[in-house]
Amino acid sequence: YTTLAEADPEVATLVEKETWRQFSGLELIASENLTSLAVMEANGSMFTNKYSEGLPGARYYGGNEWVDELENLCRDRALKAFNLDPKVWGVNVQPYSGSTANFAAFTALINPQDRIMGLGLPDGGHLTHGYYTAKKKITASSVYFQSFPYRVDTQTGIIDYPQLETNANLFKPRLLICGGSAYPRDWDYGRLRKIADAQGAYLLSDMAHISGLVAAGEQSSPFEFCDVVTTTTHKTLRGPRAGLIFFRKDKESDMEARINAAVFPACQGGPHNNTIAGIAVALKQAADPAFKTYAKQVRANADAMAQVLFKYGYKLQTDGTENHLILWDLRPIGLTGSKVEKICDAVHITLNKNAVAGDTSALVPGGVRVGASALTSRSMGEKDVQQVAEFLHRVVQISLTAQKEAGSKKLADFVTAYTKGDGESAKLVAELKA
Ligand code: PLP
Numbered sequence: 001y002t003t004l005a006e007a008d009p010e011v012a013t014l015v016e017k018e019t020w021r022q023f024s025g026l027e028l029i030a031s032e033n034l035t036s037l038a039v040m041e042a043n044g045s046m047f048t049n050k051y052s053e054g055l056p057g058a059r060y061y062g063g064n065e066w067v068d069e070l071e072n073l074c075r076d077r078a079l080k081a082f083n084l085d086p087k088v089w090g091v092n093v094q095p096y097s098g099s100t101a102n103f104a105a106f107t108a109l110i111n112p113q114d115r116i117m118g119l120g121l122p123d124g125g126h127l128t129h130g131y132y133t134a135k136k137k138i139t140a141s142s143v144y145f146q147s148f149p150y151r152v153d154t155q156t157g158i159i160d161y162p163q164l165e166t167n168a169n170l171f172k173p174r175l176l177i178c179g180g181s182a183y184p185r186d187w188d189y190g191r192l193r194k195i196a197d198a199q200g201a202y203l204l205s206d207m208a209h210i211s212g213l214v215a216a217g218e219q220s221s222p223f224e225f226c227d228v229v230t231t232t233t234h235k236t237l238r239g240p241r242a243g244l245i246f247f248r249k250d251k252e253s254d255m256e257a258r259i260n261a262a263v264f265p266a267c268q269g270g271p272h273n274n275t276i277a278g279i280a281v282a283l284k285q286a287a288d289p290a291f292k293t294y295a296k297q298v299r300a301n302a303d304a305m306a307q308v309l310f311k312y313g314y315k316l317q318t319d320g321t322e323n324h325l326i327l328w329d330l331r332p333i334g335l336t337g338s339k340v341e342k343i344c345d346a347v348h349i350t351l352n353k354n355a356v357a358g359d360t361s362a363l364v365p366g367g368v369r370v371g372a373s374a375l376t377s378r379s380m381g382e383k384d385v386q387q388v389a390e391f392l393h394r395v396v397q398i399s400l401t402a403q404k405e406a407g408s409k410k411l412a413d414f415v416t417a418y419t420k421g422d423g424e425s426a427k428l429v430a431e432l433k434a
Pocket of ligand 1: 097098126128209243
């Protein structure tokens with residue numbers, strides 16, 4: 001064995017550059033986080049070498065005694081992290097990502113061309129919940145299923161539940177999906193359950209963005225009301241990049257067998273055992289009381305940033321946040337999300353442009369999404385993120401002036417100086433290098 005630096009200096013340099021980018025800038029992308037060194041170690045472990053198609057105790061390859069133990073451990077921890085009774089709930093920990101978890105869950109629950117309803121992409125939903133445009137079916141979820149998205153109220157930015165109910169009565173979906181990628185409010189699962197029941201539809205929650213907050217009791221739990229719950233493991237849950245599918249063990253419909261067969265062999269091949277090792281570590285960490293403190297702080301930080309932006313008179317969709325993210329509507333000040341994202345990039349602040357309620361263009365949307373998860377993982381508290389929100393205000397001021405280059409250069413220096421002062425990041429980078 002040689003080290004990466006000896007074997008491939010080119011890739012080693014890129015890893016080092018990316019490490020510095022992550023720690024010398026401010027990460028505000030709401031779907032990202034900084035996972036722990038322990039998770040990364042498990043993720044880069046010898047488990048990457050092993051094939052193990054099948055499930056614990058029933059594999060298509062030999063040599064899986066430790067993989068079986070690992071996958072069982074990961075499943076146990078997944079159920080524990082969300083307080084689930086193993087007699088009632090099961091979990092498949094093999095999905096490679098949130099998208100494949102969703103497609104496998106849809107494959108298990110419904111037939112091709114069945115009808116689905118999820119929150120529309122421009123309203124904060126995710127691509128995999130049936131997104132299509134007038135010109136094109138964009139994702140497999142709209143190619144293989146008939147999709148009719150529901151919307152948020154354009155005035156309040158909150159899901160228009162009455163309209164959703166009316167449309168569900170007309171469209172009669174087989175599957176109702178809740179969960180989103182840019183929705184700053186909690187979900188009314190009880191109400192959605194009633195709407196689904198009226199149609200005899202399954203209710204699936206994709207809690208990818210909020211699963212860490214759900215595990216910590218900082219958001220309503222979808223498990224009380226939903227048949228199936230999917231999640232990514234790398235957002236607020238702070239694990240490696242992957243997905244999970246939780247399902248009610250309904251014997252009559254043989255849900256366990258349907259979900260497991262939909263993951264493998266229907267949608268995937270061999271599990272990524274190194275990733276499952278990383279998920280297991282992340283779930284152990286999520287069960288630690290320190291994670292509850294983290295999740296509470298994530299919410300407090302998102303709110304602290306919102307309060308600073310309100311102070312300057314900016315408009316936030318839904319007038320604030322109940323979770324880890326803010327949706328900032330820039331249209332009242334005549335800016336686009338693309339412009340603000342670009343200036344943020346120039347000053348080492350990473351966030352993404354995002355559609356806001358009533359937007360007509362997905363390419364040049366009127367807002368940006370601001371998340372608090374990664375900064376909170378760097379031990380930042382309210383005071384720190386208030387400073388970050390001040391930087392964001394400066395970005396807007398720069399965007400509105402003619403001297404964008406000079407203004408950006410000055411602010412970039414300031415952001416760099418600010419992040420250098422963060423002892424925690426310096427410590428982490430030193431640890432990573434060691
Ligand atoms: N579901 C939701 C709600 C998401 O926000 C995302 C990604 O951002 C996904 C699914 C897809 O996850 P992945 O990128 O791991 O496929």
